[in-house]
Amino acid sequence: MPTAVQHEAKRSLLNFFATALGGCRDIAVEHALSVVSPFAGAGQASVIGRHERLDALNAAFLNAISSNVFDFDDTHPGTVIHPSAPVAPALFALAETRRLTGRELLHAFALGVEVECRIGNAVSPGHYARGWHITSTCGVFGSAVATAKCLGLRGEQMLWALGAASAQSGGLIETLGTMAKSLSVGNAARNGMIAAFAAHSGLTGPEMPLEGPRGFAHVFGTNPDFSRISAGLGERWEALRNTYKPYPCGxxxxxxxxxxxxxxxxxxxxxxxxxxxxxxxxxxxxxxxxxxxxxxxxxxxxxxxxxxxxxxxxxxxxxxxxxxxxxxxxxxxxxxxxxxxxxxxxxxxxxxxxxxxxxxxxxxxxxxEQARGGEQYPLSDADLEAKLRDLAAFGKSGCDPGLLIDAVWSLETSTDAGRLMALAVAR
Amino acid sequence: MPTAVQHEAKRSLLNFFATALGGCRDIAVEHALSVVSPFAGAGQASVIGRHERLDALNAAFLNAISSNVFDFDDTHPGTVIHPSAPVAPALFALAETRRLTGRELLHAFALGVEVECRIGNAVSPGHYARGWHITSTCGVFGSAVATAKCLGLRGEQMLWALGAASAQSGGLIETLGTMAKSLSVGNAARNGMIAAFAAHSGLTGPEMPLEGPRGFAHVFGTNPDFSRISAGLGERWEALRNTYKPYPCGxxxxxxxxxxxxxxxxxxxxxxxxxxxxxxxxxxxxxxxxxxxxxxxxxxxxxxxxxxxxxxxxxxxxxxxxxxxxxxxxxxxxxxxxxxxxxxxxxxxxxxxxxxxxxxxxxxxxxxEQARGGEQYPLSDADLEAKLRDLAAFGKSGCDPGLLIDAVWSLETSTDAGRLMALAVAR
Missing domain, CATH: 3.30.1330.120 (2-methylcitrate dehydratase PrpD)
Structure with missing residues (x-):
């Protein structure tokens, strides 16, 4: 992973924690938490900005919702995917249940972002225009591949993870502006993890989950361009195109x-x-x-x-x-x-x-021609730190934003990435 | 609910338990169980044919998978929806966590089947032909409405339940013939419950989840016919058209x-x-x-x-x-x-x-012209009983099929429908 990609991954994570801390007490998060709590398993993982602990799947579900609830999270230009919301919560929940180094997490994060954005590219712009909430529909692939990478899946099992993700992809533009949107975003994070665990367990999937005649790209898209998934893979990084919003709106x-x-x-x-x-x-x-x-x-x-x-x-x-x-x-x-x-x-x-x-x-x-925060006028590292501080205060979690910011910037040196979550919860 | 509808609901439930008992130890069920177990909550509800107990959402997920894994479950002609797999598991899991009478469960079941099949009618045949696994995509609405009915939701909240279901609808034909299919069927049952609980909690949804410009019908369908959802509602029952398979294949x-x-x-x-x-x-x-x-x-x-x-x-x-x-x-x-x-x-x-x-x-x-088991040549009540006995033996659960058959036939007299599940688990 090039240094620039690793740095952008950390910028994306700063913005992720910023928006999750800002959204962690939003009413949609409260509702979602009250819905899943009676059914949740052991408190394996943290809910950002709060004191509750949930099983890893439900923690990922909640943290994806918090980070995206205000639409203040990151945006991949062209697809308008919010890349971090499905991927980062899955990885941090995983890191609280099995040891992952900071470098492993950053690498898996960048790969998850790459996969969801490239699949999004292949079906854009028709997919979103038809009415698909692309963050959810493509995000589940990002979460699946990021989780699968950390589980060490390769070859056929990685393909099964993509197939299991394709079976769970969903989310409609019609729900934007309502709390129902959050369910599909939370599901993208959660169900991507399920997809990876399922593949790891041996649950089979189709041979061509993306390009098969009734696979993801043809059913969710029109005239998909598959070259946009694979061209320049490992050379040109979609993760480097990620942008961060100065305003909490579309x-x-x-x-x-x-x-x-x-x-x-x-x-x-x-x-x-x-x-x-x-x-x-x-x-x-x-x-x-x-x-x-x-x-x-x-x-x-x-x-x-x-x-x-x-x-x-x-x-x-x-x-x-x-x-x-x-x-x-x-x-x-x-x-x-x-x-x-x-x-x-x-x-x-x-x-x-x-x-x-x-x-x-x-x-x-x-x-x-292009807004502040867009590809031409990116927010600076200092802007992102300020955004995290502002949103941590707005969300009233009481967490110390300075410690969290430092931990994100030095994440590649961590031998246990899950420990970072202790800095992102309510005190 | 007309007597004939109630009787057909019981026939559908017999067939549901038959196929779930037959499928309960299939490898896809074993994989799914091993995937969710580390994250599952308190043992609130039964897994059909087995001894494990899981939280109600995960129990519904598993039982939907068991009942559908061999494609031996019921079929609504025209849409080819398997109506019971998403709806029955949700209701029985619910009935193990809150008191429901047998009559309430049968009524909610018939309404859930009605809703999923009528929504399916509105988008058929183009929806399935494009590549959507219609049991999953429409089934989530059936589970949502059935659960919502039992929670007493009305008006706006019932609409929100449909919206929350629309945000979670998914499932691809490309996965048929692989175990990944089961994930979307399990999700339909589970996520329909989530949708109903979310609406009950106050989680809002779009005003027109089905007929809005980027709602379910337009995004998942082509030229949907909305009259097929509402025409003759309460007079003509799609549930009466349900059919049961003599052969465990498409x-x-x-x-x-x-x-x-x-x-x-x-x-x-x-x-x-x-x-x-x-x-x-x-x-x-x-x-x-x-x-x-x-x-x-x-x-x-x-x-x-x-x-x-x-x-x-x-x-x-x-x-x-x-x-x-x-x-x-x-x-x-x-x-x-x-x-x-x-x-x-x-x-x-x-x-x-x-x-x-x-x-x-x-x-x-x-x-x-039409196969045995189809609308013209339906399986008899005795055929369905025999199917349940055969599949209970095939699945090796050790449950007593006679007791379960009697409990289904007399379900409308039960004051606690959840108790029936004690007859459907491993002894």
Missing amino acids: IVLHAVIDACLALRSSPGFSSENIESIVVRGHPLLGQRTNRPSVTTGREAQVSAQHSVAVALLTGAAGLEQYSDAAVRDPAVVALRQKVQVQDDATMTIEAAEVLITLHTGQDLNRFV | IVLHAVIDACLALRSSPGFSSENIESIVVRGHPLLGQRTNRPSVTTGREAQVSAQHSVAVALLTGAAGLEQYSDAAVRDPAVVALRQKVQVQDDATMTIEAAEVLITLHTGQDLNRFV
């Missing part, structure tokens, strides 16, 4: 928010003087986020109207701006109603344009 | 086997004198079962070539004929190689024709 809204934040300093701008606002973007932007009426913070995270309103009104787009209280704020409600989303098929999915017409008739507009 | 092969068994008594027939055999059927028959080379009993269950060979050679098509030993039998191997499958788009999926050319040049042929 990635397609980030350019919109950057445009709004920039527009606030335009001469003549005042939020009271806005007559109307038009957001222009790739048709997928409208499909995913044209939601003028939202009633919960969760739904607001995939609403262009809400994101524009809070960014213009408050000059920020943090977790507070996506709270239920922010959604009910009368000023936000009023401004949301002035926002229209227009499709422009000539624009890329990374770009967005925001046009504001003031009561005076003056027009302000801002085009953003 | 339902599409049953007419083929009936034809072969009939051909054995044709004048001039002798298995040594066979030059070649042609099986003609609907194109789906070929897609699913044209497997000339098989290496395991499991794979043989979806092989037309193997089914023809054993039926013609032995005059039977029971579990013994689908064992690994039968697959390796030199006479079977030799005869399989003489079988060709031909598509005939004018034939229905229920029908099949087998044409045998003898070395003498003589042709024998037999057309079967």
Whole structure:
């Protein structure tokens, strides 16, 4: 594993712990925990940011949910997979039940990310466009392969792990903005582990789980491009393309928010003087986020109207701006109603344009080609540390973010990666 | 619930226990049990035919696998859903953790079957043809609704249960003939329970989990017909259409086997004198079962070539004929190689024709419009009792089939349906 890949893996893990600590007391996590607790096994593994311990499968399920619940986790451009949520929780839960070195965990993590993103590439963009929640549908392969790598599976057994993952892949875009989304993300982490353990046990699978006529790629995709799975494997790393969000909302809204934040300093701008606002973007932007009426913070995270309103009104787009209280704020409600989303098929999915017409008739507009946090403008290591500190405080776990940050940066020197989890739980 | 529906529910449960008892020591069940055991919670619920006890979710997972592992379970014509495997295990596991009367369980069972089959109707035939393992993909809705009914969910919460089920739906035809199939069937039972508990807890879901633009029907189906979900609900029962297999193999092969068994008594027939055999059927028959080379009993269950060979050679098509030993039998191997499958788009999926050319040049042929066990020729109550006795002996659980049969027939009088499970475990 090249040094750059190892460093990016640690950046991804910092961002993973940041968002899991931020989300660990969200209501969806509370519900999920209350659902599985009566059925959970021995307390083998930690639930990030909390004091409960669960069996490793359920811990992975919960930690995947926490890390993804605000959609504030990492994003692989092109596929819009959140790579860490299915993979990291599986590996840390595993590391609490069997000895893994930090180097082994980092290697398995990078391979899991590679596998899920490359499978995602093969079925993109049609797969997500049809309505598949790609983080869940492809994430289960990442969790399976990462876990299988740590179990030492090779050849036929690794293939069986992929087959067992294919049998468990699922998750629908229709659930985004509701808590049901979290179930498929949690399942991706959990069921990937099941897939690897099943293959290890000898549970057989199909010979061609991905490329068979009724295998994953043909059933979940249209005209899959298999070369995108294997081309340059081990030379070109998808893991190096991972990006981290400055805003806790759908990635397609980030350019919109950057445009709004920039527009606030335009001469003549005042939020009271806005007559109307038009957001222009790739048709997928409208499909995913044209939601003028939202009633919960969760739904607001995939609403262009809400994101524009809070960014213009408050000059920020943090977790507070996506709270239920922010959604009910009368000023936000009023401004949301002035926002229209227009499709422009000539624009890329990374770009967005925001046009504001003031009561005076003056027009302000801002085009953003790629948002902050995207591939061109990545968050720095210091940004990621700050994000972890902010979210650890937001999530009220009481864990010491400094110790956790240090442990992630030095993970490759650890002889027992599972011990890191003691720094990520409630004190 | 009409009396006829209640009676059919009991017939379905007899067949369910029969196939679960037959499958309870299959290698796929052993693997699945060894995978989940280290993570399982308190021994709340029974594993059919065995002595282990697991938490209710894992018990449902295992019992769904046992009942479906040989593909010897019930079949809803048209959708080819195996209705009981996802629903019955969820309800009996639930009944071991909270008091349910026999009447409540039977009612919830019939409703769960109704829901999964009607959702299946709405997306058939395109859904299965594309490659979805419909028992798993639709079964999770049956388990969710059956469990939700017992939890007393109504209105919005029932809708959330459907949404949580939609987020967990999955399963691929490519896995048929391998043990990985069992994971998706087990998940359907388990995850349907999770969906109901999640909705009960307050975990929200989409407003239109089935009919939304990126909901289940549009993403998993093509041009879904929603009227097939709701038309005649409560008047016409899909549960009454349930059928039970006399042979432990893919339902599409049953007419083929009936034809072969009939051909054995044709004048001039002798298995040594066979030059070649042609099986003609609907194109789906070929897609699913044209497997000339098989290496395991499991794979043989979806092989037309193997089914023809054993039926013609032995005059039977029971579990013994689908064992690994039968697959390796030199006479079977030799005869399989003489079988060709031909598509005939004018034939229905229920029908099949087998044409045998003898070395003498003589042709024998037999057309079967619908197989024994199908809607026109249902197994009798006595047939189902005999099937349960046979499979209980085959599975070597040592349970007393007579007591279990009596308990199923009198289930509506039980004040504690969970107690029945004590009669279905290993002694």
